[in-house]
Amino acid sequence: MGPRRATTLDRRSGGRVLTDVDLGAALRVCALDPVGSVLATARLEHARLVGLAAAGGVLWGYVHEGVLVAICWAGPNMVPVVPVADERVAQAAIESFAGLAAQGGRRCSSIVGPAPAVLAVWRLLRPAWPGVREVRDDQPSMVIDHSPTVAPDRWVRCSRSDELGAVLPACVRMFTEEVGYSPASGPHGPYETRVRHLVEQGRSLVRMEPGLDGTPRVVFKGELGAVAGGVAQVQGVWVAPDRRGERLSEGGMAAIVEHTRRHVAPVVSLYVNAYNARAIAAYRAVGFRQVGSYATVLF
Structure with a gap:
């Protein structure tokens, strides 16, 4: 066994700015909650390739008795990951x-992640x-790790680069709604x-159909917005008004699940606003189950 890689961690407990040599320890923290931490894990896996300085954010950590037990990614989004059972340490x-965060001033557009950590930080x-x-304090976190329980829509497929002219407006419309x-x-x-x-x-997965003028348009879409740690998080699900x-969302989500589990990651996750009963019912019909709750603070 070779020598241990250098680290900035020591026996002193407390919060601090982490560096590239701490990324392995930070990823081990995320692995304790792979579904809840997928947004942070994706950032850290990218940082492991290009370095924190080029990854577009800062990484904070909390050390307890010489062990990194919690981390927080602070970039365009702030994502705390605190998988700690001891309430005092958490x-x-x-x-x-x-x-x-208060020292540096707000530089993010949102705080997002598992609800207990996000709401406590906020x-x-x-x-x-x-x-x-807006504060969205109850967003069920749902997963599926088996085949969908409804038939996949056979018309849902990966979008192509030459379809960006149709895909981008659908994405903008979804985000705006x-x-x-x-x-934009x-x-x-x-x-x-x-x-x-x-x-x-x-x-990016879509179902395309001809519009009134014959031009192809998106009638259903969803993206694998974060993929890391064996989890793919679906974002941006949208059906043309x-x-x-x-019920395009049921067959469409089933197609996304089938494609993702076959080609990308074994676990598919998403989070949804608790008041969106129709979407939750559709996801449950596909086979998703709730495993926790996210929260999002929007600025």
Whole structure:
């Protein structure tokens, strides 16, 4: 066995900024809750390839008795991961992350992740970070790790790069309906770049049909927005308004599950607003079950 890799961790308990040499320990923390931590795990796996400096965020950690027990990714989204059974240690980790966030000022557009950690961090940050638009405090986290229980829609497939002209407007429309403002920032902006990358990576799935003018349009879509640690999280599920009520989401989600489990990851997850009873019923029909709850603070 070779020598242990250098680390910035020591026996002192407390919160601190982590570095590239701590990424292995941080990923081990995420592995304790692979579904809840998939957003952070995806960022850390990318950082392991390119380095934290190039990954677009900062990584904080909380050390207890020389062991890293909680982490928080602070980038465009802030994602705390606190899989700690000891309530006192968990609270200390939350306080350290909130303190580090307050020192630097708000640079993220949301805080998102498992509800207990997100809401605890937000309670401490609320006085320092005004301007919150919405707090979604109950978003069931659902998973499926077996074949779907309804027939997959055979017309759902991976989108192609030459279909970006149809896929991007559907993505913008979904985001605007869901969040309340358009993410579009002009040609080649961050949102278009992200959609393009998902299409190129085979992580954008659609059902296309001819529109009234014969031009292909998206009538159902979903993306594998985060893939890491054996989990693929579905995001951006959307059905064209004039096709809602036809159960396209059930067959479409079944197709996404089948494709994802065959080609991408064995576990498929998502989170959904608790008030969206229709979507929850559709996901349950496909075979998803609830395993926890997410929360999102939107700025």
